Every structure is written in C-alpha cells, then in structure tokens.
Amino acid sequence: MRTYDSRHRLKHIALAGLVIWGIVLVRLFQVQIISHSSYESQALAQHNRRVPLTGIRGTIYDRNGEILAQDIRTSSVCAYPPQVRDKKATARKLSSILGISYEKLLAKLKQDAGYVSIASKISPEAEAGLRDAKLSGIDLIDDARRIYPLGRAGCHVVGLVNTDGKGTEGIEAELNSSLEGTPGWFILSHDAQGKDVVTAKSLRKQPRTGVNVVLTIDSRYQTIAAASLRRAIAENRAIGGTILMVNPSTGEILAMVSEPSFDPAERRTWKKGALRNRAVTDQYEPGSTFKLITLAAILEEQIADSSSIFYAENGVMDFGKFRIRDTSKHGWLTLTQAFAYSSNIVAAKLGIELGAEMFYKYCRAFNFGATTGIELPGEASGRLRSPSAWSERSLPTMAMGQEISVTCLQLAMAYAAIGNDGVLMRPIIINRIEDSNGRILKEWTPRRARRVLSSSTCRTIRALLATVVAEGTGRNAEVDWCRIGGKTGTAQKFNPKTRSYSLFVGSFVGLVPAENTRIVCLVVLDEPAEEHLGALVAAPAFKEVIETVSKCSRPPLAPDFAKIPFAVENDALLPVPDVRLLGEREAAKHLRSSGFRAHVRGIGTRVFCQYPPPGVLAKAGAKVQLEMAESVRSQEVDETIPDLRGLSLREALRSLSTAAVVPRIKGSGIVVAQHPPAGSRIRPGQVCVLRCAPPGNLYRYSAR
Structure with a gap:
C-alpha cells in the first residue's frame, strides 16, 4: 500500500514537472520566435537612440538668380539629463548664452528622461559660446535655418516657414511639398558606462535636399516697389497699399x-493682418480705373469713337432715384476728354448705352468675378453679381467702378490685356522648378486666357490712356523720357465707425510705354488720411517707381529699356494732336513732338483747320495738313459766338478762328447744331462744339 502511494506521488510530481517544462518551453518559443522582433527592438531602444537629421529645404531664386530664400547650416541644442553633473549651474550658463529663462531650462534638465530638446536653430554666436563652455550632458546637433535676404520686401510673395520647417505663407506654402527635403536620422549607441558612441557601423539615413524654385519676380523691382510703397504710405498716412508690376506680353x-x-x-514684431498678401486676397471697389472696361466695350461694339461728343451735365445728373456727380463741372466733352477728365456722368451714360448684358459680358471676359489661378495661396475672386441681381442704379454706377469688387491682380491683368493688343494672359509667378544639379523638372510658360478686344480697339484705348497722363488727371505720373498711358482712380470705402462712405482708396494704373508696352504698374493706397484722390496719392508713387526702375542695369524686358524713346515704331498708330488756333511754328513743333510732320497751306498767323482731324489715329511720321488764316479779332469785333448752323465745316471753322474760339467737331459736312448757342458771350479759352451731318442726313442728326 505504501509502495502504491509512493508511485502515485511520483507520477503527480512528474506530471507537474512536465507541465512546468511545457509552460517554460511555450514561453521560450513565444519570446525567441513569436515576439523576437518586439523584444529585440526594446533592447535596442535601451541601448540605442535615433537622432533626427534635418533635410535641407530647396532654395528660392528670382528671375536673375538672386537668392530669395535659402537654408543655411546651423545647430540645435539637446541635453542628456542623467549626464548633467550640476543642473543649476548648467541651466544658469545656458540661460546666459541662449537667452532662455533659467527656470524653464532647469525644469527641462530635471526631467526623468535620457534626452530632451533645449533650443533649435541657434545663432552662430550662441553655438560658439556653447562649444567654448563644454557643458557636460549638453550636445549640439546639426540643423538648418531659413534666411530671407529681401526681408520685408519679399515677404508676401516668398512667404515663410514655421518652426517645424513647414511653409505657411506665399510660395513656401504653395510649393511646400516640393521645397521641403526628406529628413534623415542616425543611431546613437550607449556603451557599458552609458555614454553615447557613434561607430562606423551605426545605422544612418541621409536627409534629401528639396528642389529649387525660380520665380518671375525681379528682386530689384521688388525692392524698388517696396521702398516706394512704404514712402507713399508714410507721406499720405495711409493704412496700407499694394504695388504690382506685370509683363503684359507674358503675364x-x-x-x-x-x-x-x-x-x-x-516674428515678435508682426502686426495683425501683416501676413495677408493684399494683392491677391483683398477685394475693393476700383473706382475710375474700372472705367477702362466700360470704354473698351463701347469702342469694341462701335457704339462710339474717340471723337464722339457727350454732355457732362455741368457736373450733376439726376438719374431719377439717384444722382451722379463729377469732381469738376463740364459741358460737352468728346469721349477722349471724358476719359481724360474721368467723368462719372459720361461713364454712367456709356454703361446705359451698353446695356446690362453687354456690360456684364465684357466684365466676365476680363475675368472679373473669378480667380486668376496664380500660384499663391488665398486668392479671392472679387465680387461681380449677375445682371438679374442688379438694381436700377447698378449699371450706371458699375460703369464708373462702384458696386463691383476686384483684386489688385485682376485689375492689373485687365490693363495688361490692353498693353498686349487685346489678349488676356494668365498671371505667372513661378518660372521653373529645378533639382540641386540645375536640371529643370517643371517649367511654367506664358498662357493665353482669351482674346478680349481687337488690336485696333486697344490702339485707340492706349492713345486715350496717354491723353489721361498728358492732359488729364494722370499728369503726376508723366515722365520726360517715355510716353506713359494710365488711369487714375478714387473709390469710396465704407467707414464702420461713422456708418458712411467717408474713407477712400486711391489708385493709378500705368502702361510703360503707352505703345509697345513692356510693364504695367498698379499702385493702390488704402485710406490715405489727407489727400485721397488717386491723381495726388498714387500717381506720384507710380512715377517714382518707374523712374527708379528705368535706371536699373540689365533690365529683363529689353536691353535698352531705360532709353525708351518718345517716338514709336513707324508702323504704329498715334492720335493726331489738336493744333488748331496755334501759330505755324508752334503747331509744327507740337506735331513733330507727337511723331507727325506739318504741311502748311494758305496764308495766315494761326491754324484754323487741320486734316486728319484731332484724335484720329494715323501712322507715325504722317503729314498733317494745316489750313492757315488771319485773326482779325479786335475791339470792334462782336464779342459773341456767331450763328454757324447751315455753314460748311470749313466756313464755320474760319468764323471761329476769326473769333479766337476753339472748335470741337462731331461728324462732318454741314453744321446742324452748336454749343454754346449763337449770341453767347466769348470767354478766354472759349470752346464751341459743332455737330455736323452730310446734307442728306440733316434731319436724323438734328433730331438727336
């Protein structure tokens, strides 16, 4: 019995032993086979540490190869708290070198961790100080720091990166995935004493450099524009502004x-709203600069021409439920004069003449109400409502630049289409993307959006824009070395404090030169405090920019850009100037300066008639026939305007010349109407508008 019990106990012990060994074997199998990789990585983590290596971000260049943004090698600071002998003394020393608070540094050094980050992208002076200090447990790791040579001048276009090296504004954000390099790493091992050791066999992944980007921006023009804009804002006490320069032929x-x-x-100096690129993100009512679209539609549809006459209602016109005013009182004006004097009333009449659908069609053709597709973040589309949402006053007020919102880029591209003979281009700000060896990976080429106007219409518009600068509201933009074409604009802006439109936006857009345009420049000043007219605040800034740009060496647009002559190519069309009532020498001199030759007929001291008539487009170098007559006006001569109705145009001009009255002519043939009427007293510089018609059409013309 006793033997049986012993055997039974032995069996149980053996069975228990087998179970225990089975459990051990299963566990060994789990550890060695199933979970081998997991335990291996845990062991490596206790003996190794992965240290990140920052990739070099691609460089951004301007069109001439000047650096706009670049990564430079720098260092970041890290600490191994177990190896720091005197934490308080080390924190104190780090604080004096890095400019970080002692308390913050001490808290990091007291952390229960093998590794902590102290500071990133430190200055060269701080790096040198740390190397000299030789603090135990403190190490320097290779890093990269982004620099921007243009500083404020290029900030909105180039953009910037955040502390993690990610692009957040401008081109840096738009092409972040291409610019940023791929980060690398290496494995840092610990020896038996716990010290870090880097061996030849240490695992390492090298970082990869990002691609380089070449922009269309010219850093010289960018710097000039930035300096002029800051000066204009300071002089006019404006809250902000924008300057844009575009190559019209390429966009x-x-x-x-x-x-x-x-x-x-x-970063600590940034003000609210400073990151916003107003050229593409902000929308505003353009005011009179938008009259270009109204004018373009009128000319393209042949509703009127540059010599057509319109009555400007002496400065105020009642449209029924609302009134429109001009800044100056005018009576009869040709289309050229109305555009030069920026008549709101004439612009409103032209809008009504066009009709809502036709006006809307041209606004859309010039891409208003839609984004341009430029490679910059945050572009706005502007505000252009469909005609079904317009009120009774919408068409006349939109024709003069109100009730519509545009971006600076949209407006500049519209004027660029005029300088490009009617072809609207898509704006380009990126030229190409290259790898580190200079191999082109992607290239941006000029892209046509559509043709919006005929070449002949654009020639007429450029002539009218030149008249604005030479004789109208744009005189402050005139330069003596080049014939400028441009348009001023002054728009009202809602003031939330007074709940009225008591604030203003002043602007000027110019074509340089008016013919064979190479640059379109837009200047906008937001809320100037004293003078607010675009002619007084924006036009002078435009002139300053263009004058300075003309002195640049190696201009990218033309080898002799700084020496653009006043005269244009022989096959170009120019507007014939008005030389009536001038003396023979003065008239001939004026014609020569405008690119024409004088052919004198008759005997007299003053020009009483000319052909081609004023404002007509003719080839440069063409002859202008001048009919001369004597001026016999004296004390005995009647001081009132004669009755000219029924006379031939030549007879009427001779009578006006004798009375020293300047004629303005609409049509040809027989005089059917005149303003001022016969008997009106002649004032110095008096102008008389003559409406003429062929003999067979007298009723149709007199009925207007």
Missing part, C-alpha cells in the same frame, strides 16, 4: 508688394 509678375508687411526673421 509674368515682376514685382508684388503689400503693406503692412512683416520681417520673416522677427
């Missing part, structure tokens, strides 16, 4: 600056 953006701006290197 390339040559300069784009906005204020307020920011310094990418001084």
Whole structure:
C-alpha cells in the first residue's frame, strides 16, 4: 500500500514537472520566435537612440538668380539629463548664452528622461559660446535655418516657414511639398558606462535636399516697389497699399508688394493682418480705373469713337432715384476728354448705352468675378453679381467702378490685356522648378486666357490712356523720357465707425510705354488720411517707381529699356494732336513732338483747320495738313459766338478762328447744331462744339 502511494506521488510530481517544462518551453518559443522582433527592438531602444537629421529645404531664386530664400547650416541644442553633473549651474550658463529663462531650462534638465530638446536653430554666436563652455550632458546637433535676404520686401510673395520647417505663407506654402527635403536620422549607441558612441557601423539615413524654385519676380523691382510703397504710405498716412508690376506680353509678375508687411526673421514684431498678401486676397471697389472696361466695350461694339461728343451735365445728373456727380463741372466733352477728365456722368451714360448684358459680358471676359489661378495661396475672386441681381442704379454706377469688387491682380491683368493688343494672359509667378544639379523638372510658360478686344480697339484705348497722363488727371505720373498711358482712380470705402462712405482708396494704373508696352504698374493706397484722390496719392508713387526702375542695369524686358524713346515704331498708330488756333511754328513743333510732320497751306498767323482731324489715329511720321488764316479779332469785333448752323465745316471753322474760339467737331459736312448757342458771350479759352451731318442726313442728326 505504501509502495502504491509512493508511485502515485511520483507520477503527480512528474506530471507537474512536465507541465512546468511545457509552460517554460511555450514561453521560450513565444519570446525567441513569436515576439523576437518586439523584444529585440526594446533592447535596442535601451541601448540605442535615433537622432533626427534635418533635410535641407530647396532654395528660392528670382528671375536673375538672386537668392530669395535659402537654408543655411546651423545647430540645435539637446541635453542628456542623467549626464548633467550640476543642473543649476548648467541651466544658469545656458540661460546666459541662449537667452532662455533659467527656470524653464532647469525644469527641462530635471526631467526623468535620457534626452530632451533645449533650443533649435541657434545663432552662430550662441553655438560658439556653447562649444567654448563644454557643458557636460549638453550636445549640439546639426540643423538648418531659413534666411530671407529681401526681408520685408519679399515677404508676401516668398512667404515663410514655421518652426517645424513647414511653409505657411506665399510660395513656401504653395510649393511646400516640393521645397521641403526628406529628413534623415542616425543611431546613437550607449556603451557599458552609458555614454553615447557613434561607430562606423551605426545605422544612418541621409536627409534629401528639396528642389529649387525660380520665380518671375525681379528682386530689384521688388525692392524698388517696396521702398516706394512704404514712402507713399508714410507721406499720405495711409493704412496700407499694394504695388504690382506685370509683363503684359507674358503675364509674368515682376514685382508684388503689400503693406503692412512683416520681417520673416522677427516674428515678435508682426502686426495683425501683416501676413495677408493684399494683392491677391483683398477685394475693393476700383473706382475710375474700372472705367477702362466700360470704354473698351463701347469702342469694341462701335457704339462710339474717340471723337464722339457727350454732355457732362455741368457736373450733376439726376438719374431719377439717384444722382451722379463729377469732381469738376463740364459741358460737352468728346469721349477722349471724358476719359481724360474721368467723368462719372459720361461713364454712367456709356454703361446705359451698353446695356446690362453687354456690360456684364465684357466684365466676365476680363475675368472679373473669378480667380486668376496664380500660384499663391488665398486668392479671392472679387465680387461681380449677375445682371438679374442688379438694381436700377447698378449699371450706371458699375460703369464708373462702384458696386463691383476686384483684386489688385485682376485689375492689373485687365490693363495688361490692353498693353498686349487685346489678349488676356494668365498671371505667372513661378518660372521653373529645378533639382540641386540645375536640371529643370517643371517649367511654367506664358498662357493665353482669351482674346478680349481687337488690336485696333486697344490702339485707340492706349492713345486715350496717354491723353489721361498728358492732359488729364494722370499728369503726376508723366515722365520726360517715355510716353506713359494710365488711369487714375478714387473709390469710396465704407467707414464702420461713422456708418458712411467717408474713407477712400486711391489708385493709378500705368502702361510703360503707352505703345509697345513692356510693364504695367498698379499702385493702390488704402485710406490715405489727407489727400485721397488717386491723381495726388498714387500717381506720384507710380512715377517714382518707374523712374527708379528705368535706371536699373540689365533690365529683363529689353536691353535698352531705360532709353525708351518718345517716338514709336513707324508702323504704329498715334492720335493726331489738336493744333488748331496755334501759330505755324508752334503747331509744327507740337506735331513733330507727337511723331507727325506739318504741311502748311494758305496764308495766315494761326491754324484754323487741320486734316486728319484731332484724335484720329494715323501712322507715325504722317503729314498733317494745316489750313492757315488771319485773326482779325479786335475791339470792334462782336464779342459773341456767331450763328454757324447751315455753314460748311470749313466756313464755320474760319468764323471761329476769326473769333479766337476753339472748335470741337462731331461728324462732318454741314453744321446742324452748336454749343454754346449763337449770341453767347466769348470767354478766354472759349470752346464751341459743332455737330455736323452730310446734307442728306440733316434731319436724323438734328433730331438727336
């Protein structure tokens, strides 16, 4: 019995032993086979540490190869708290070198961790100080820091990166995935004493450099525009502004600056709204600069021509439920004069003449109400409602630049289409993307959006824009080395404090030169405090920019851009100037300066008639026939305007010449109407508008 019990116990012990060994074997199998990789990685983690290696971000260049943004090698600071002998003394020393608070540094050094980050992208001076200090447990790791040579001048176009090296504004954000390099790493091992050791066999993944980007921007133009804009804002006490420069034939953006701006290197100085690129994100009512679209539609549809006459209602016109006013009182004006004097009343009449659908069609053709597709973040589309949403006053007020919102880029591209003979281009700000060896990976080429106007219409418009600068509201933009064409604009802006339209936006858009245009430049000043007219605040800034740009060496648009002559190519068409009532020598001199030759007929001291008539487009170098007559006006001569109705145009002109009255002519043939009427007293510089018609059409013309 006793033997049986012993055997039974032995069996149980053996069975228990087998179970235990089975459990051990299963566990060994789990550890060695199933979970081998997991335990291996845990063991490596205790003996190894992965240290990140920052990839070099691609460089951004301007069109001439000048650096706009670049990564430079720098260092970041890390600590191994177990190896720091005197934490308080080390924190104190780090604080004096890095400018970080002692308490913050001490808290990091007291962390129960093998590794902590102290500071990133430190200055060269701080790096040198740390190397000299030789603090135990403190190490320097290779890093990269982004620099922006243009500073504020290029901030909105180039953009910036955040502390993690990610692009957040401008081109840096738009092409972040292409610019940023791929980060790398290496494995840092610990020896028996716990010290870090890097061996030849240490695992390492090298970082990869990002691609390089070449922009269409010219850093010289960018710097010039930025300086002029800041000066104009300071002089006029404006809250902000924008300057844009475009190559009209390609759509390339040559300069784009906005204020307020920011310094990418001084984040603590940034003001609210400074990161906003106003050239593409802000929408505003353009005012009189938008009259270009109304004028373009009228000329393209042949509703009127440059010599057509319109009555400007002496400065005020009642449209029924609302009134429109001009800044100056005018009576009869040709279309050329109305555009030069920026008549709101004539613009409103032209809009009504066009009709809502036709006006809307041209606004859409010029791409208003839609984004341009430029490669910059945050572009706005502007505001252009469909005609079904318009009120009774919408068409006349939109024709003069109200009730519509545009971006600076949209308006500049519209004027660029005029300089490009009616072809609207898509704006380009990126020229190409290259790898680190200079191999082109992607290239942006000029892209046509559509043809919006005929070449002949654009020639007429450029002539009218030149008249604005030479004789109208744009005189402050005139330069002596080049014939400028442009348009001023002054728009009202709602003031939330007074709940009225008591604030203003002043602007000027110019074509340089008016013919064979190479640059379109737009200047906009937001809320100037004293003078608010675009002619007084924006036109002078435009002139300053163009004058300075003309002195640049190696201009990208033409080898002799700084020496653009006043005269244009022989096959170009120019508007014939008005030389009536001038003396023979003075008239001939004026014609020569405008690119024409004088052919004198008759005997007399003053020109009483000319052919081709004023304002007509003729080839440069063409002869202008001048009919001369004597001026016999004296004390005995009647001081009132004669009755000219029924006379031939030549007879009427001779009578006006004798009375020293300047004629303005509409049509040809027999005089059917005149303003002022016969018997009106002649004032110095008196103008008389003559409406003429062929003999067979007298009733149709007199009925108008």
